[in-house]
Amino acid sequence: xxxxxxxxxxxxxxxxxxxxxxxxxxxxxxxxxxxxxxxxxxxxxxxxxxxxxxxxxxxxxxxxxxxxxxxxxxxxxxxxxxxxxxxxxxxxxxxxxxxxxxxxxxxxxxxxxxxxxxxxxxxxxxxxxxxxxxxxxxxxxxxxxxxxxxxxxxxxxxxxxxxxxxxxxxxxxxxxxxxxxxxxxxxxxxxxxxxxxxxxxxxxxxxxxxxxxxxxxxxxxx
Amino acid sequence: xxxxxxxxxxxxxxxxxxxxxxxxxxxxxxxxxxxxxxxxxxxxxxxxxxxxxxxxxxxxxxxxxxxxxxxxxxxxxxxxxxxxxxxxxxxxxxxx
Amino acid sequence: xxxxxxxxxxxxxxxxxxxxxxxxxxxxxxxxxxxxxxxxxxxxxxxxxxxxxxxxxxxxxxxxxxxxxxxxxxxxxxxxxxxxx
Numbered sequence: 001x002x003x004x005x006x007x008x009x010x011x012x013x014x015x016x017x018x019x020x021x022x023x024x025x026x027x028x029x030x031x032x033x034x035x036x037x038x039x040x041x042x043x044x045x046x047x048x049x050x051x052x053x054x055x056x057x058x059x060x061x062x063x064x065x066x067x068x069x070x071x072x073x074x075x076x077x078x079x080x081x082x083x084x085x086x087x088x089x090x091x092x093x094x095x096x097x098x099x100x101x102x103x104x105x106x107x108x109x110x111x112x113x114x115x116x117x118x119x120x121x122x123x124x125x126x127x128x129x130x131x132x133x134x135x136x137x138x139x140x141x142x143x144x145x146x147x148x149x150x151x152x153x154x155x156x157x158x159x160x161x162x163x164x165x166x167x168x169x170x171x172x173x174x175x176x177x178x179x180x181x182x183x184x185x186x187x188x189x190x191x192x193x194x195x196x197x198x199x200x201x202x203x204x205x206x207x208x209x210x211x212x213x214x215x216x217x218x219x220x221x222x
Numbered sequence: 223x224x225x226x227x228x229x230x231x232x233x234x235x236x237x238x239x240x241x242x243x244x245x246x247x248x249x250x251x252x253x254x255x256x257x258x259x260x261x262x263x264x265x266x267x268x269x270x271x272x273x274x275x276x277x278x279x280x281x282x283x284x285x286x287x288x289x290x291x292x293x294x295x296x297x298x299x300x301x302x303x304x305x306x307x308x309x310x311x312x313x314x315x316x317x318x
Numbered sequence: 319x320x321x322x323x324x325x326x327x328x329x330x331x332x333x334x335x336x337x338x339x340x341x342x343x344x345x346x347x348x349x350x351x352x353x354x355x356x357x358x359x360x361x362x363x364x365x366x367x368x369x370x371x372x373x374x375x376x377x378x379x380x381x382x383x384x385x386x387x388x389x390x391x392x393x394x395x396x397x398x399x400x401x402x403x
Contacts, residue, residue: 007325014336021340029397033348036393037339037355043382044359048366052378055363059382064389071396135400236324243331247354250338256346263350267357274361278368285368288376292364292383296357299387303353306391310398311346 008048014041027133028074032067039063079135080179082125083147083156086140089118117169121160121192128186151175152199160192168193175199228280235277242270256311264304271296321369325362332358345397349390356386 018038025031039062046055125136139156141147150156151173158174173195174180180196187194246266249259272293279289332355339351363379 007322007329010326011329014332018336029345029400030343030348032393033345033352034339036352036389037336040352040356040359040382040386044363047363047375047378050372050375052374056378056381059378059385064385064392067389068392068396071393075396075400240324240327240331243328243358244334247331247334250335250351250354251341256344256350259347259350263354267354271357271361274365278365282368282371285371285373285376288364288373288380289368292380295380295384299384300357303387303390307346307349307353307394310394313398313402 008045011041011048012045015045028078029071029133032071032074035070036063036067039067078133079137080129080158081137081139081156083139083141083150083159085144085147085161086142088162089138089140121170124187124191128182132182151197154199163193171195173197232277232279232281235273235280237277239270239273239275239277242266242273246270257308260304260308260311264300268296268300268304271300321366324365324369328358328362328365332362345401349394349397353387353390356390357383360386 015038018034018041022031022034022038025034039058042062043055043059046052046058122136122138129136139150141150144161147159147161151159154175157176157179158172160170160172163169163171168190170191171193172183174183175197177196180194183192183194243266246262246264249262252259275289275293275296279286335351335354335358339348339355342348342351360379360383363382364376367373367376367379
């Protein structure tokens with residue numbers, strides 16, 4: 001045992017190294033993978049020092065369970081839900097359900113579909129939000145009332161509809177101040193017209209169906 | 223005399239395994255395609271690790287249940303993992 | 319003495335995917351490096367246990383070897399879903 005301490009010391013140096021890699025990683029998915037590396041190295045050191053039970057716990061809970069839970073949490077929280085109208089979206093745009101997107105819908109390189117202004121806008125949005133590690137998820141709605149209601153009830157973060165009179169072809173309304181700032185800094189104003197609405201918690205919870213009429217009027221005016 | 227021979231065979235297998243590890247892993251930092259790296263890495267990790275375990279098995283046969291279990295676990299799980307990684311990564315590339 | 323001869327080259331081999339995980343910026347390359355590290359650390363555990371004639375550590379090594387792979391497959395599927403959406 002005494003002659004084994006040399007390489008244990010050397011391996012122990014890997015632990016702070018991988019921990020520093022986890023901390024300095026900006027992308028959440030990269031840091032998850034690096035966390036797995038940290039767990040593997042930690043389990044190795046614990047076993048070499050003779051603590052088999054600690055190593056098993058580190059591998060099962062610290063690495064397997066923590067990574068699985070954090071991966072699901074990161075995937076479901078780092079997302080911008082963009083509400084759109086069903087008939088304004090081209091058929092092959094990726095919708096909210098990934099199962100449909102997986103079955104070759106994205107593979108078809110339809111020239112008409114690529115040239116569609118909505119898809120161009122979507123590409124712009126995705127490249128912009130990729131810098132912030134956000135996914136853009138489309139949530140289709142049947143009519144403007146439902147769309148606006150979803151925004152007020154905080155089901156979605158922003159809505160994107162056709163602007164009939166404005167200079168830009170699309171109008172994007174968001175209720176999150178930070179999203180508005182990011183969009184304003186990253187997108188050109190002739191591509192999209194940006195709005196910011198303040199949705200209070202009270203408005204979200206005490207929303208009455210009778211308000212739909214006024215909402216509808218406001219929507220048609222734009 | 224036979225002890226010496228078995229010891230030598232054991233060390234030979236372990237050396238072969240470690241050589242495979244180095245060979246396969248040396249492709250990892252190079253600029254090659256992902257599937258090429260996956261291929262060399264699975265060769266080195268599965269075959270190299272199995273060679274190391276066989277070397278240990280020849281040298282110290284008293285721990286055979288553990289080592290046989292490790293060989294099966296490597297041969298089955300790592301092969302499936304290689305397939306899953308290749309499937310997932312190529313599906314991601316197709317959608318770009 | 320004998321254990322040093324075997325384990326020190328294994329450790330040096332472990333450093334290569336470590337460097338790769340630090341340097342590369344593709345998520346699949348990082349995952350590949352992680353899978354390599356997980357396999358190598360489990361095998362170092364196994365070799366150390368056999369050389370020390372310690373059954374408890376050996377069982378833990380085999381468990382880490384098989385469980386680490388399962389966790390990697392889970393992570394790969396989640397990363398794939400993220401890339402699709």
